[in-house]
Amino acid sequence: MTTLFIKNMVCNRCIMVVQNELDKLGLDVKNIKLGEVTLDKEPTTDEKNKLDKALILLGFELIDDKKSRVIEKIKNVIIDLVHHQDNNTKTNLSDVLSSQLHHDYNYLSNLFSEVEGSTIEKYFIAQKIEKVKELLVYDELSLSEIAFRLNYSSVAYLSNQFKKVTGLTPSYFKRIREDKRKPLDKV
The missing domain is CATH 3.30.70.100 (Alpha-Beta Plaits)
Structure with a gap:
C-alpha cells in the first residue's frame, strides 16, 4: 500500500x-x-x-515534499474541525493538531508560519469567519447560536473578530447578504 x-x-x-x-x-x-x-x-x-x-x-x-504534506494536514484538520463537525466541545486547537498529526505544536506552528507566512491561529480564525458567513447567509441560527456553535466565549467577541477580518459587523453582513465567501482553498 x-x-x-x-x-x-x-x-x-x-x-x-x-x-x-x-x-x-x-x-x-x-x-x-x-x-x-x-x-x-x-x-x-x-x-x-x-x-x-x-x-x-x-x-x-x-x-x-514532507513540509507541504504536514501543512496540508494542518489545514485539513482545521477545515474538518470548523466546517464538518458540530464542534460542541471546547477543545484546544494546539492539542487537537498535536494529537492528530503526532508532532509537537511548536514544531507545527513554526513550520506553518515559515511555509505559509501566516500563523495557524490566523488560518483557524479565517476558517471560522468563513463558517460564520455561511451560517449568517443560511439565516437559520441567531448570532448567539452561531457564537455557541463555533465556541466563541461571547457574541461580542465573535462580532469583534468578524469585523476585524471582514471590515463589517455580522448584522451588516447579514443585511446586505453579499456573497463575500471565498472558496476554502483560497482562505
Missing part, C-alpha cells in the same frame, strides 16, 4: 472528484479522505504523471 498526498481537498465533493480521477486511471483506492489517498499499490511514474495533470486541471495538486 502507498499513500498520496493531495493539496486543496477541502470537502466531500473534492473527495468525489479525486475518487473519479483515480477510477479513470484504474487505480485501486483503499481509503480516501481530505488531502490523503491510500492506494493498493504504488502507481507507476506514468500513472502518477497522468494523475497529477488531471488533478491540476481540477484545482488540486500532488504533494511530494
Whole structure:
C-alpha cells in the first residue's frame, strides 16, 4: 500500500472528484479522505504523471515534499474541525493538531508560519469567519447560536473578530447578504 498526498481537498465533493480521477486511471483506492489517498499499490511514474495533470486541471495538486504534506494536514484538520463537525466541545486547537498529526505544536506552528507566512491561529480564525458567513447567509441560527456553535466565549467577541477580518459587523453582513465567501482553498 502507498499513500498520496493531495493539496486543496477541502470537502466531500473534492473527495468525489479525486475518487473519479483515480477510477479513470484504474487505480485501486483503499481509503480516501481530505488531502490523503491510500492506494493498493504504488502507481507507476506514468500513472502518477497522468494523475497529477488531471488533478491540476481540477484545482488540486500532488504533494511530494514532507513540509507541504504536514501543512496540508494542518489545514485539513482545521477545515474538518470548523466546517464538518458540530464542534460542541471546547477543545484546544494546539492539542487537537498535536494529537492528530503526532508532532509537537511548536514544531507545527513554526513550520506553518515559515511555509505559509501566516500563523495557524490566523488560518483557524479565517476558517471560522468563513463558517460564520455561511451560517449568517443560511439565516437559520441567531448570532448567539452561531457564537455557541463555533465556541466563541461571547457574541461580542465573535462580532469583534468578524469585523476585524471582514471590515463589517455580522448584522451588516447579514443585511446586505453579499456573497463575500471565498472558496476554502483560497482562505
